[in-house]
Amino acid sequence: MAQGTYVEKTYERDTTYIEDRITVDGADGWPVEAGRYRLVVARACPWANRAIIVRRLLGLEQALSMGVCGPTHDADSWTFDLDPGGVDPVLRIPRIKDAYLKRFPDYPRGITVPAIVDVPSGEVVTNDFAQITLDLSTQWTAHHREGAPDLYPEALRDEMDEVMHRVYTEVNNGVYRCGFAGEQEAYDAAYDRLFVALDWLSERLESRRYLMGESITEADVRLFTTLARFDPVYHGHFKCNRSKLSEMPVLWAYARDLFQTPGFGDTIDFVHIKSHYYEVHRDVNPTGVVPKGPDLSGWLTSHGREALGGKPFGDGTPPGPVASGEEIPAAHGVNP
Known part of the structure; x- marks a missing residue:
């Protein structure tokens, strides 16, 4: 399959998304309605992984179905190659691009996940990943599970928005700025x-x-x-190699704490993650060879963060078991 190109002299992410929102009042023409929409994700994608986690923490599995694309894609679109016949069983399409073109026949931008699709019409509603998760927290409350946590507390929103903005620009997007930099100067600045x-x-x-x-x-x-x-990918593939996460004591303990919390680690498919980055980004990794490492067993070791106190879900409770059919295969996660 023909692969896209990713490396630029100085990488700049296209941040123009379909900004329609699914809200209680349906102001954009898309009212919250259980069973009407389908969340399309890829477990390899960090932006889509956010939506998978939030949907699970809030208990929205019955209200918002989920379609999962495979870890690799061509220059054209993410595909439903994990499903029988390579077709999503609900949307009845082989690639998410079809839902974009159903609504916008001349859609000019990248075909991205996560995306939410209106099942009756087969049309994409939104791919605005940052807003999708906030709306799952604030607009879908009628369908939250009992004990769902408040992931966007009103009293903290001003500070949260500042923290999340810095996390996005410097870390979430920062690793890509390193990995797709086509010139030394751009890479050095991104790394710093x-x-x-x-x-x-x-x-x-x-x-x-x-x-x-x-x-x-x-x-x-x-x-x-x-x-x-x-x-697994950013340290080597994207050259973010000052130190591994496992060599940054505070962040490594924090990440393990979350990984071992229901709703986080049980959404992580390391096989899909490595397959996507190393096989798709051929202008970064021309051979497409996927490394066997690193050793992932450390994710299950004690983190000691309980000593800082706190309650992971506030006044709420942990989510229950992963929904049937949405489990990560044992060989794709972390084996004790």
Whole structure:
């Protein structure tokens, strides 16, 4: 299959998304309605992984179905190659691009996940990944499970928005700025920015269990999906190699704490993650060879973060078991 190109002199992410929102009042023409929409994700993608985690933490599995694309894609689109016949069983399409073109026949931008599709019409509603998860927290409350955590507390939103903005620009997107830099100067600057931010996060988390204090919020979800991919792909493939996550004591303990919390580690498919980055980014890794390492067993070791106190889910409770059919294969996760 023909692969896309990713390396640029100085990498700049296209941040123009379909900004329609699914809301209680349906102001954009898309009212919240259980069973009407399908969340399309790829477990390899950190942006989609956010939506998978938030959907699970809030208990929205019955209200919002989920379609899962395979870890690799061509220059054209993510595909449903994990499903029988290579077709999503609900949307009845082989690639998510079909839902984009159903609504926008001349859609000019990248075909991205996560995306939410209106099942009756087969049309994409939104791919605005940052807003999707916030709306799952604030607009879908009628369908939250009993004991669902408040991932976007009103009292913390101003500070949270600032923290999440820095996490996004310097870390979530910072690793890509390193990995796709086509010139030394651009790479050097990106590398320095990334590790300045990781040092800031280490300092912030040294005395507090989670980014916003005593309980998990959306900010932790957003940082976690990058940290989970750091040693398997970003350290080597994206040249973010000052130190591995496992060599940054505070962040490594924090990441293990989250990984061992229901709703986080049980969404991580390391086989999909490595397959996607090493096989798809052929202008970064021309051979497409996927490394066997690193050793992932450390994710299950004791982290000691309980000593900082706090309650992971605030006044809520952990989510139950992973929904049937959505489990990560044992060989794709971390084996004790």
